[in-house]
Amino acid sequence: MNANALRNLYPVLDQLPAALRDKALRQAQDVAAPAGAVLFDEQQPCQGFPFILEGGIRVVKPAANGRELPLYRVLPGESCIITSSCLLGHADYNARGITEGPTTLVLLPRDVFDELLAQPVFRDFVFRLFAERMADLMQLIEEVAFRKLDQRLAGLLLGKGKVLHATHQQLADELGSVREMVSRLLKSFAEQGLVRLGREQVEILDPAGLRRMAG
Amino acid sequence: MNANALRNLYPVLDQLPAALRDKALRQAQDVAAPAGAVLFDEQQPCQGFPFILEGGIRVVKPAANGRELPLYRVLPGESCIITSSCLLGHADYNARGITEGPTTLVLLPRDVFDELLAQPVFRDFVFRLFAERMADLMQLIEEVAFRKLDQRLAGLLLGKGKVLHATHQQLADELGSVREMVSRLLKSFAEQGLVRLGREQVEILDPAGLRRMAG
DNA sequence: CCGCCTGTGTAACCTTGGTCACATACACGC
DNA sequence: GCGTGTATGTGACCAAGGTTACACAGGCGG
Numbered sequence: 331m332n333a334n335a336l337r338n339l340y341p342v343l344d345q346l347p348a349a350l351r352d353k354a355l356r357q358a359q360d361v362a363a364p365a366g367a368v369l370f371d372e373q374q375p376c377q378g379f380p381f382i383l384e385g386g387i388r389v390v391k392p393a394a395n396g397r398e399l400p401l402y403r404v405l406p407g408e409s410c411i412i413t414s415s416c417l418l419g420h421a422d423y424n425a426r427g428i429t430e431g432p433t434t435l436v437l438l439p440r441d442v443f444d445e446l447l448a449q450p451v452f453r454d455f456v457f458r459l460f461a462e463r464m465a466d467l468m469q470l471i472e473e474v475a476f477r478k479l480d481q482r483l484a485g486l487l488l489g490k491g492k493v494l495h496a497t498h499q500q501l502a503d504e505l506g507s508v509r510e511m512v513s514r515l516l517k518s519f520a521e522q523g524l525v526r527l528g529r530e531q532v533e534i535l536d537p538a539g540l541r542r543m544a545g
Numbered sequence: 546m547n548a549n550a551l552r553n554l555y556p557v558l559d560q561l562p563a564a565l566r567d568k569a570l571r572q573a574q575d576v577a578a579p580a581g582a583v584l585f586d587e588q589q590p591c592q593g594f595p596f597i598l599e600g601g602i603r604v605v606k607p608a609a610n611g612r613e614l615p616l617y618r619v620l621p622g623e624s625c626i627i628t629s630s631c632l633l634g635h636a637d638y639n640a641r642g643i644t645e646g647p648t649t650l651v652l653l654p655r656d657v658f659d660e661l662l663a664q665p666v667f668r669d670f671v672f673r674l675f676a677e678r679m680a681d682l683m684q685l686i687e688e689v690a691f692r693k694l695d696q697r698l699a700g701l702l703l704g705k706g707k708v709l710h711a712t713h714q715q716l717a718d719e720l721g722s723v724r725e726m727v728s729r730l731l732k733s734f735a736e737q738g739l740v741r742l743g744r745e746q747v748e749i750l751d752p753a754g755l756r757r758m759a760g
Numbered sequence: 761c762c763g764c765c766t767g768t769g770t771a772a773c774c775t776t777g778g779t780c781a782c783a784t785a786c787a788c789g790c
Numbered sequence: 791g792c793g794t795g796t797a798t799g800t801g802a803c804c805a806a807g808g809t810t811a812c813a814c815a816g817g818c819g820g
Contacts, residue, residue, distance in 0.1 A: 391683070391686055391687055391690065391691075393691040399686070411679070412679070412683070415675070415676045415679040415680070418672040418673065418676040419673060419675075419677055419679070419680070421676060421680060424680055424684070425683060447668075448665060450663060453668065457633040457634075458633065460630070460675075461630045461633040461634025462634055464626070464627070464630040464634070465630070465634070465636060465639055468639040469639070471682070471685065471686060471689065472606055472608075474690045475606065475608070475614045475689045475721065476608040478775095478776070478777090479776075497796090498797075499797080506690065507777080507778085508778060509797090510777095510779080510780095510799090511776095511778070513797095513798060513799065513800085514777095514799090517798095517799075517800090529785085529796095529797065529798080530797075545609070712768090713767075713768070714767080722808085723807085723808065723809080724767090724768085725769090725770085725807095725808075725809080725810095726806095726807060726808070728767095728768060728770085729769090729770085729807095732768095732769075732770090742768090744766095744768080
């Protein structure tokens with residue numbers, strides 16, 4: 331059942347010594363959560379390492395005023411850098427993790443995670459994803475610190491296909507901004523001929539122009 | 546000479562198998578740089594893993610307009626998370642590293658670094674510091690995304706002793722802001738009785754008040 | 761004493777982005 | 791067709807912070 335899906339999504343598990351892998355899977359815990367569930371939050375201790383089977387986790391940094399800045403997403407087959415960091419450093423979470431749809435995952439307790447880390451192949455798996463996410467975070471820092479909203483929005487629109495189905499509110503959430511700003515900017519994009527707007531839809535007319543605007 | 550200082554600052558080296566450690570040290574490269582030297586920069590490939598002996602590295606994210614946002618510092622005995630990340634992920638640098646004073650370091654080539662990583666004790670050393678820095682970066686994201694400048698300045702002034710010797714320009718650089726803003730805010734702090742100002746000097750009068758302002 | 765450099769004070773102005781308060785507009789069930 | 795909710799358009803206003811352009815003060819070498 332789950333074990334097959336798990337090993338398909340995380341082939342690294344098959345490269346572990348069978349005894350160790352089986353032990354780990356025996357101690358792991360199946361978790362199912364509906365959309366929008368808060369899996370972890372700031373100041374909480376870290377329970378274990380998640381292998382995502384279905385759905386995904388949106389990791390955000392909550393602001394005092396209730397807004398949230400998206401940090402990254404964890405999809406099936408990936409790993410959560412903040413969880414890794416907390417497990418490695420024995421520290422509490424410093425962000426919030428929310429399921430993005432009905433989500434199932436296998437939670438590896440921390441001591442088993444530590445044990446698996448002794449295996450070079452598992453270590454490499456964790457670190458590779460760690461390094462990738464780190465690059466994402468650097469990118470994010472650059473964005474929030476230096477980029478203007480129009481540049482960030484242009485970047486967001488790119489690389490999602492020619493037509494994009496989302497409400498302005500959803501786009502604003504991705505940027506940690508508000509609906510009105512996105513509406514305004516999209517309108518100006520449309521006036522520049524970069525996009526064509528429709529209800530819950532943005533059609534990319536001039537990818538090159540958007541890329542130029544994104545900088 | 547260097548070897549002794551190195552092993553004092555990085556006791557983890559003494560916990561490695563002697564043969565491996567000696568091999569690593571043989572292949573490592575001594576580097577001395579004056580203050581303000583750019584040790585690495587965005588888009589550059591990562592040469593190796595630095596052990597800092599003296600001085601330090603200020604790691605910053607450069608903006609298009611020439612300003613720089615400080616990410617963190619690397620002092621003797623510590624490690625550079627971005628370098629680790631780049632080495633682990635075989636990616637290029639995405640930040641800039643600048644010496645903060647006359648700096649000497651020992652640079653471990655990447656293949657030797659990979660080899661050392663196989664040792665649990667070295668791995669733990671890297672990861673522990675990795676996790677710490679990660680928390681710093683999360684803190685930084687929170688600051689630049691959500692905190693107002695007065696809160697950030699108040700936070701910066703705290704925990705540096707009762708009197709602080711720095712120019713407004715230096716404080717502004719720490720915040721990734723500009724001198725005028727710092728002057729303005731410090732003036733308002735002084736009017737509120739939180740600090741007393743002098744040339745190249747800020748005296749903390751009301752730490753509790755500053756802490757409250759920092760939020 | 762003079763000139764000069766560095767650090768600081770300060771006012772006017774601008775851009776960005778967020779807030780508020782609406783007005784439409786469109787879909788969908790009835 | 792008719793309400794009703796959701797999505798969008800829009801303008802006025804505001805706060806934060808950056809930019810420009812100075813004035814001024816103090817120290818220091820000549």
